[in-house]
Amino acid sequence: MRLLDFWFEFGSTYSYPAAMRIEALAKSEGIAIAWRPFLLGPIFHDQGWDDSPFNIYPAKGRYMWRDLERVCAQQGLPVRRPSQFPRNGLLAARLAFRFPSEPWLPEFVRRVYVANFAEDRDIADSQVLESVLQALAQPVALLAEAQSVEAKAGLRSQTERAVSMGIFGAPSFTVGGELFWGNDRLEAALSYAKSEAAKYAV
Amino acid sequence: MRLLDFWFEFGSTYSYPAAMRIEALAKSEGIAIAWRPFLLGPIFHDQGWDDSPFNIYPAKGRYMWRDLERVCAQQGLPVRRPSQFPRNGLLAARLAFRFPSEPWLPEFVRRVYVANFAEDRDIADSQVLESVLQALAQPVALLAEAQSVEAKAGLRSQTERAVSMGIFGAPSFTVGGELFWGNDRLEAALSYAKSEAAKYAV
Numbered sequence: 001m002r003l004l005d006f007w008f009e010f011g012s013t014y015s016y017p018a019a020m021r022i023e024a025l026a027k028s029e030g031i032a033i034a035w036r037p038f039l040l041g042p043i044f045h046d047q048g049w050d051d052s053p054f055n056i057y058p059a060k061g062r063y064m065w066r067d068l069e070r071v072c073a074q075q076g077l078p079v080r081r082p083s084q085f086p087r088n089g090l091l092a093a094r095l096a097f098r099f100p101s102e103p104w105l106p107e108f109v110r111r112v113y114v115a116n117f118a119e120d121r122d123i124a125d126s127q128v129l130e131s132v133l134q135a136l137a138q139p140v141a142l143l144a145e146a147q148s149v150e151a152k153a154g155l156r157s158q159t160e161r162a163v164s165m166g167i168f169g170a171p172s173f174t175v176g177g178e179l180f181w182g183n184d185r186l187e188a189a190l191s192y193a194k195s196e197a198a199k200y201a202v
Numbered sequence: 203m204r205l206l207d208f209w210f211e212f213g214s215t216y217s218y219p220a221a222m223r224i225e226a227l228a229k230s231e232g233i234a235i236a237w238r239p240f241l242l243g244p245i246f247h248d249q250g251w252d253d254s255p256f257n258i259y260p261a262k263g264r265y266m267w268r269d270l271e272r273v274c275a276q277q278g279l280p281v282r283r284p285s286q287f288p289r290n291g292l293l294a295a296r297l298a299f300r301f302p303s304e305p306w307l308p309e310f311v312r313r314v315y316v317a318n319f320a321e322d323r324d325i326a327d328s329q330v331l332e333s334v335l336q337a338l339a340q341p342v343a344l345l346a347e348a349q350s351v352e353a354k355a356g357l358r359s360q361t362e363r364a365v366s367m368g369i370f371g372a373p374s375f376t377v378g379g380e381l382f383w384g385n386d387r388l389e390a391a392l393s394y395a396k397s398e399a400a401k402y403a404v
Contacts, residue, residue: 059370067382184384
């Protein structure tokens with residue numbers, strides 16, 4: 001089974017519709033997903049930005065919020081512009097990094113996105129993440145593990161790996177060395193993964 | 203018939219695949235196109251950029267050239283990375299602004315894009331534009347009209363109008379006050395134009 005790496009940042013708007021649809025879509029195409037949380041903050045910082053480009057460039061930001069509404073409407077997803085943007089997804093990203101292959105992880109990711117972009121809840125607040133874990137019948141003690149030295153260092157190095165693969169925004173998808181950027185490239189990425197898988201099929 | 207405004211800049215990479223497919227696609231959907239050349243230079247300048255963001259941010263640029271290859275391959279379009287980027291599309295834009303409704307205009311636009319992004323010819327060179335006009339059996343004297351005071355001022359004010367509509371990049375599509383940005387939003391823009399047209403149908 002061919003693997004597609006899904007690179008997401010919890011503060012990223014277009015990562016929301018991508019996270020909500022990627023699992024079902026990949027399954028229908030026979031592609032396995034590796035969930036790769038990373039941080040946009042350091043990447044933006046290296047480009048000279050100390051904030052989201054959607055805040056720095058107002059016309060781009062105004063357009064994005066309207067476009068996100070349309071994209072979510074088409075997917076049947078609730079969306080509400082958060083009262084704070086971008087929200088800090090560091091703790092959630094550390095948790096997702098620490099438990100990438102747990103069966104509850106995809107639903108955890110989706111619920112954190114819904115909390116941020118549909119319910120306007122502060123995903124930087126550990127109580128919000130605890131409530132998500134509880135809804136999934138998982139122990140809140142997992143959050144302590146997400147704060148371990150190893151998880152912190154691991155997420156940092158995963159972000160460095162993203163940069164080394166040419167990633168500059170989220171969501172991104174990689175299949176081997178091939179990079180696709182943006183929710184609207186998910187279909188192309190899956191189609192590429194399928195064509196690569198066919199090359200190695202016997 | 204509902205009108206879709208197609209905002210393009212001759213130096214813009216993703217405007218190339220959009221320009222190549224918009225006429226046939228819009229026709230099949232029963233939507234009329236208004237061809238609206240404008241200039242990204244002044245818009246980028248107001249955002250603090252004195253060059254294309256694809257040159258300023260290397261990771262974004264590297265990705266774009268690869269993505270453009272894939273997009274063009276999917277459309278069956280030739281593409282070759284120009285030896286100079288971005289090229290100055292001012293003269294071509296003035297000509298397109300001056301003759302927006304001539305029957306030869308869509309083919310003129312397409313041939314200028316092919317010259318820039320498939321043949322690596324310098325579209326800032328009036329001789330290149332003359333050869334395009336000649337291929338369309340049009341008098342090269344049209345170029346002098348494109349350099350009139352009225353055409354120059356008109357293109358400037360069309361660019362200001364783009365800004366006032368919230369446009370910050372190319373290609374863009376507008377239907378009334380609704381803005382769509384990017385070649386990959388063309389289908390959504392046409393679909394919106396159709397749904398708006400249906401509202402007013404008797």
